[in-house]
Amino acid sequence: MLFLLTIFACGHAGDDYVPKSVEGYEGVSVLGELTPMSRDNLLSTTARQEGVTYATLTLPREQLFGGATASFVADGSTYCVVVDPEAVTWNQSVDFEAPSETYIFKDNTSDDGDLDLSVGLSANYTGTPGYQMGNFEQAYEDSLGAQVTVNTNECVLVGSLGQVGAHAGRATPEFCEIDTTLHPGREYTIALDTWSLPLDDDLLSFGLVVIEGSCEGIQDQANVPDWECVIPAESCTPEEAAADNCNARESSFAAMELAYCNQFQHLFCDCAINPSADNPSCNTCEGTVGFALVEDQLTVSPVCAADGYVADLSVLNLCSAD
Amino acid sequence: MLSLFLLISVGCSYDEQLPQANISGTLIIPAEAATRTVLDPITGESSEVTDSRFIGPVYLGAFPSVTELDYGYAHPEMGPVIQADIEGNTYPYGGGSVGRFDFACFEYLACRTPTGRFTDYDDLLSFFADVVGDPVQDAFGNEVVSAGYMQAVCYDLFEITADYEMEWISDVSDYQGEKLDRLDFVQNSDGDFEAQFDLWRVNYAPDMKIWGWMDAPTDLDFGVANQRYKFGTCNEQNGQQNNEYNNDFVYGVTQIDLLNFPGRYIGGGDWVVGMDDVITVDAETAEDYRANPPEITVRIASKVE
Structure with a gap:
């Protein structure tokens, strides 16, 4: 034994x-x-x-x-x-x-x-x-x-x-x-x-x-x-993001840094914890705010998506227009 | 048995031939450096008072040479200047101090209590009230007049049970009742003040110079309460932190680079070892010095204007 x-x-x-x-x-x-x-x-x-x-x-x-x-x-x-x-x-x-x-x-x-x-x-x-x-x-x-x-x-x-x-x-x-x-x-x-x-x-x-x-x-x-x-965005540079070289966690932390630096950290965290279409934090699209984190994957919020936005780390704007 | 005894004897006499030496001697501060004009708050009359409590901490070091070229007073040789506006490091071989900053229980006294200057609570309280003209205040802004109250605050703050546990109290007995005389200075027959100093384990270099200075307290006519009797060599932003209940302050601590960058801290009113009083230690080796240590008397008799 x-x-x-x-x-x-x-x-x-x-x-x-x-x-x-x-x-x-x-x-x-x-x-x-x-x-x-x-x-x-x-x-x-x-x-x-x-x-x-x-x-x-x-x-x-x-x-x-x-x-x-x-x-x-x-x-x-x-x-x-x-x-x-x-x-x-x-x-x-x-x-x-x-x-x-x-x-x-x-x-x-x-x-x-x-x-x-x-x-x-x-x-x-x-x-x-x-x-x-x-x-x-x-x-x-x-x-x-x-x-x-x-x-x-x-x-x-x-x-x-x-x-x-x-x-x-x-x-x-x-x-x-x-x-x-x-x-x-x-x-x-x-x-x-x-x-x-x-x-x-x-x-x-x-x-x-x-x-x-x-x-x-x-x-x-x-x-x-x-x-x-x-x-x-030192953990996931624009070039790396464009070449799809960032993993989900790196993308997430680049997004989190962006949220922190732009003072909408509370929305980011709220959306990350409760990624739901019913969550108002995930359904805003003002300026650069508007994202959802679903199972470690960064996605754009439904409201932003409806407005034609994508989660685009390469320009460090989570809600940039497609 | 005999061989064991011999072995132990030989073992105890082994000379490691360390390149260091303990340098001890006598320090003399002229009476003038311990004299201030004191204003009587009741009569309004001013008088000259000579008091060893006006002697601030004294810093002594061993250096390669001393010059007057860089400042208007004798100063240790500096190494290369690496950055603009930052003087060169003096690279001392070693050093020590006579007195250091201790915390005497009240935030009001942070950076204002050198060791080896005050005999007890009453001595400190009366000095600040009657001589400095700035009575000690407690955390509530009330004047501290009772030695018993101060003792209670100290015991509570440090969680101690005896006065000898506080270094700033000089006239005190240890736990066996044996008298500890921690006062640094005594007045000699010339009226000057003398103290013993020890510079432990100095890296020995033949012909090195003993130089130092006294950090004099700020003038008493400063006018602002809690700004009199302050010292430039104490860092008020650092030291042990006290944040129990509504307390939020630090005790203050001696600056860490006093011997390496003395020019940062020496100012008008301080006293330095003048060029004529610089001591040269001329034994060939540390071993020679240890075998035959000379009598050293250091005079800090040159006032910085």
């Missing part, structure tokens, strides 16, 4: 918890030189998406640390670098008696990835873009000849307790301000170190953008409630 139990106990190898390398994707990639995005692009979602570099990483095949590098040439001014890994920072409401209706949509804990952002002068970067991730540590010798390791990473991320050197958790955007006054005309490297790969598909999609000017005021200019919304 014990013997049989032992055999069954060993039946599960736990492979599901270990990310794998996916053919056709890179574990260490180079995104090339980025052109800083004008702040004018912040004003519209479409223009903002055009300035964002979307990419996808998998587990490196050579047992190396994974990640991506990009660069930009500074003109002596200040830039804001933002990276948003998939999908959405989400705490599902699990209270049966009094659930928070705006967070009732079931979270997928396996679709979130984590990238750690650092930025510095390319001359100080120790990695080899496309082959091996590195860091910005350099040796410094003080006046008594003592060797000190200096981190020249200029991306200062402050934690919740005010400490520098922090990083955000899974699915949470990271952003920092780079003042290039001291090095006009020099190239800066952006290093994104893979901290966690989503287990649902072993692919980590993300969006990266360098925005001209300070990080202050970006949310206001983009008219979004959260940094999560500055880079939209």
Whole structure:
């Protein structure tokens, strides 16, 4: 009996918890030189998406640390670098008696990835873009000849307790301000170190953008409630959606992010939980609102469908006219 | 048996030859740094008062060199400037402090209670009421006049049963009834104030310099209640959080980069080790220093204007 139990106990190898390398994707990639995005692009979602570099990483095949590098040439001014890994920072409401209706949509804990952002002068970067991730540590010798390791990473991320050197958790955007006054005309490297790969598909999609000017005021200019919304739809890019490369969950979370960023999260969640033609939340079609989620499949609401709308993630408008 | 004894003896004398040393010495703060003009609220007359409770926390460190080039006062050498508007890191070899911020039970006292300055409840309450001119207030905005009331609040807040569990109380006995003298400073025959300091496990470099500064409290004529007797080296936004019932505040905590970026915190009215008073530690190695530690006296006698 014990013997049989032992055999069954060993039946599960736990492979599901270990990310794998996916053919056709890179574990260490180079995104090339980025052109800083004008702040004018912040004003519209479409223009903002055009300035964002979307990419996808998998587990490196050579047992190396994974990640991506990009660069930009500074003109002596200040830039804001933002990276948003998939999908959405989400705490599902699990209270049966009094659930928070705006967070009732079931979270997928396996679709979130984590990238750690650092930025510095390319001359100080120790990695080899496309082959091996590195860091910005350099040796410094003080006046008594003592060797000190200096981190020249200029991306200062402050934690919740005010400490520098922090990083955000899974699915949470990271952003920092780079003042290039001291090095006009020099190239800066952006290093994104893979901290966690989503287990649902072993692919980590993300969006990266360098925005001209300070990080202050970006949310206001983009008219979004959260940094999560500055880079939209990183889990299912318009191109992927058009090529039908997004699975139902990714589409759902792209839709949920859209709902969250456009302040109609309550309608989305209500419709997702009660996808019925009788539910008023699923039967509105004003602006971009009007969808239904039926068995994990995103569909347009009956009212919208009657008006000739389709659920079209490729233009990030769930109710766009056919 | 004998061999076992010998083995133990040898084991205890093993020198790990660590490249670190504990640096101890005497710190001297001139009387002038502990003197303030105090206004009598009843008579309206002002007078000069010298009081060790005006000595704020003192931060001491070991650095590669000290210069006056970057600021208008003696300051440790800085490493490379990596970002504009952010000074270089001083990369200290080690350091310590004489006094640190403790929380004395009321939000009103957050960031205003260095350790080693107050003997007991009455000493603290009378100092704020009679000298600072800003009596301590409780959570309801009422003036705290009773040491017994303050003690009750402290015990309730920290869930403690003895005064010695609070570091800011200096004149106190431990659980065995043994006297703990935690007051840092005593006045010497010159009228200046002396304290002992310890910089634990400093990474040793021959010719390194001992430098430091005293964070002086804000002036008493600031005019705004709860703004007098404040310190620039305390972070009022951080520290342990208190949100029991209707409380919602933090205790405040010492800033984390005081020795690495002292220039961020030193301002007019603070006192630093001047160029002439910088101590050079010249033993060849940490081992030499440990074998023959010199008498070190650090004077913080240069006022920053």
